[in-house]
Amino acid sequence: MNDPKLQAGTLPVLRFALDRSVLIAFGCIVLMLLGGALYSREFLSPEYLLQQLQISAFLGIIASGAMMVILIGHIDLSIPWTVTLGAMMATAVAGWYGEIGSAIAIPVGVLCGAFVGFLNGLGVAYLRLPSMIFTLGMNAVVQGLMVLHTGGFAPQDHATDAMHFLAVGRPIFGVPNALFIWIIVGGFITYLLTRTAFGRRVYAVGNRETAAYLSGVNTNAVIILCFVLSGAAAAFAGVLLAGYSTKAYQAMGDPYLLPAIAAVVLGGTNILGGRGNYLGTIAGVVLITLLQSILAVMQMPEAGRQIIYGVVILVMLLGYGRGEIDRK
C-alpha cells in the first residue's frame, strides 16, 4: 500500500488517464481532419464538424452500451435488432395510443430494449451460455418478433415530433440535440464507471470473475445490469435514429453492430474485458464516423471503403501494441 498508485482516491483518475491507445486515436482524428482539409476547406468548417458529431451521437450511444458489456468480458450481438425494436415499438405505441402514446413512446422503446438486455443477462449469468451465441439467438428471436409485428399488425412507423426534435433539433446555439443526449449518456456511463461501486465491480468482473465472486461481488447482478444498459442504449439510439430518418424500418440497426464494437476496441478497451475508459470510446466513435464520412466525400466506391476501413482498424490496433504473450 506504499505505492501511491494504489491509493483508492487516484484510481478513477488513472482510469480516465490518456493512455497510448487513446492518444493515438485522437492523433488519428486530427490527422484525418488535416488530411481532409487539404482535400477541401469544408472539412474544418464548424458546420461540417457539428454535423459529424451529430451523426457520431447515434453510434456513440450504441457504443456506450456495447462498452459496458465488453468491459465485463462479454459481447452483445443482439444490438442490430434491439436498435430496430426500440424504433419500431416507440413509433407503434405512438400510433396506438394517440396523445398519451406520443408521450410514452420514447420510454416504452427504451424499456423494450432494456427487457431484451435483461433476458440476455439472465441467459449469460444464470444459464452460463457464451454471450456470443446467446445474444445471437436473442437477435434472431427479436427479428422474428419484429417481422411478425410489422407484417401482422401494420403499426405506425412514423416518428413522433418529440423523437424528431431530439434527433435533429438544434435549439441551443445551433448545437444538435443528439450531441447533448450523447453527452448526457456519456456522462452517466463515465459517472457509473469511475464514481460508483458498480463501476468498480464491472472492472473486477471483467478482470477475473472468480476473484470478484470470492470477494463478495454479486457477479450475476453485474452481468445482468451491464446487458440491460446495453439493450437500453441500443433501443434509445434506435428511437433517435427513427426520429432522424422520420420512420422506423426493418434492419435499420444492422449497419451499427460492427462499427460499435470496432469503436469500443479502437478506443483501447480490451475485448476480453477489464480494461478501458470512456474517453477512448468517444475517440473510437468519432474516428469511425469521420473515416466513413471522409471516404464518402472522396466518392470512394464501396469496395475501396470496406478495404480501407478494415486496414485502418488493423493498422491502428497493431500500433496500440500487441497483446501480451500468454506463456507464463
Add this chain to the structure above:
Amino acid sequence: MSTFGHRIAHNGGLLGAIALFVVMFTIYTSNHPVGLTAAVAATAANKAVLLALVAMAQTLPVLTRGLDLSVGMVFILANCLASAIVVGTIGEGFLGIVAVLGVGALAGLLNGAIVVWGRLQPIITTLATGAIYYGTALFIRPGPGGDVQSDIADFATGQLFGVFPTSLAILLAVVVFVWLPYRNSVLGRAAYAVGSNEQAAYMSGVPVQRAKLLAYTLAGLLAALGGLMLTFNTYSGEASSPIAGNYTLNSIAAVVIGGTSLFGGWGSAIGSIFGAFVLRTIEDLLFVFNLDPLWQPLFQGIVLLAAVSLGAVRILRIRNRLELFA
C-alpha cells in the same frame, strides 16, 4: 467407465446433433408431398452442404479457442471470384477452382498470421479482415452476375449414378481427406491442446504458432470451397453483405449445436456438419408444414435459441460453484 461408455460420453454433443437431425429429417421427408426421391435429396443436400462447409471452417479456429468472423466474407469472396474465373473449358475451369481455393487459403493464412504474429484478438482481427475480404469481393463483382463452367457446376450439384447427391459426396470427401487426416496429425492434435490450455501446450513443446496458422488457413480453404459450391448452385456471383453475415452467424450456431465448445479444445467438425444440417432442416420443416411466412423468422429464432440453450445442462453437473466461471 467402459471404453464404449466413455466414447459415448465423449461424443455426447455429436450424437445429440445426429439424433436431432435424424428426427427432424424423418419428419421432413414423411411430410414432404413427394417423399424422399433423389431430386428432393439432392436439393436438400445442395443447400445444406454450403452451410456445412462453412461450419466446418468455423470449427477449426474455435477448437484453438479462437473465432473466425470472416468465414462468411471469404465464402462470398470465393463466390464472386469463382463467378469470374471458373469459366471456359473444363480444364480452365479446374485451374480456376484451384485458384479460388488458393485465394481462400491465403485469406485464412492472413487471419492466422495477424492472430499469431500480430497477437491481436481473433474476434477483432477477423472482424477487420472480413471487411477487407468483403471489399475485395465487391471490387470483383460490384453487381450480381457472372457465369460458371456449366459442366463442372452441373456435375457438382447433380447426382452420382442418378441417386446419391454429388455435393454430399464432396462433403464426405472433405471429411475423409481433409478433416480426419488433420484431426490425427501432429498439428491437428496441437490445435486441441492449444484450445484446452495454451500455456500448458507451449510448455509441453506443442507447436502452438504453427497449429494456429494451419487452423486459420484450413478455415479459409473450407470457406472458399463452400463459396465455390454456392457458385455452382447459383451460376453467378453476388457480393452480398447480408448473406455473408448470415453464414458467419449460422456457422457459429452450427458449431455450438454440433457439440463443439466455444471455449476451445473440445468438439469436432463432423458435429458441426450435423449442426448445419439441423439448422437447414428447420427451414425445410417450416416449408412442408406450410407455416405462415410471417411466423417463420420467429420460429427459427426460438429454435436457434432453444438449441443453444441446451448447452446449459452443463451447469447441472457442476458440484463446485467456482467451476461456473471457468
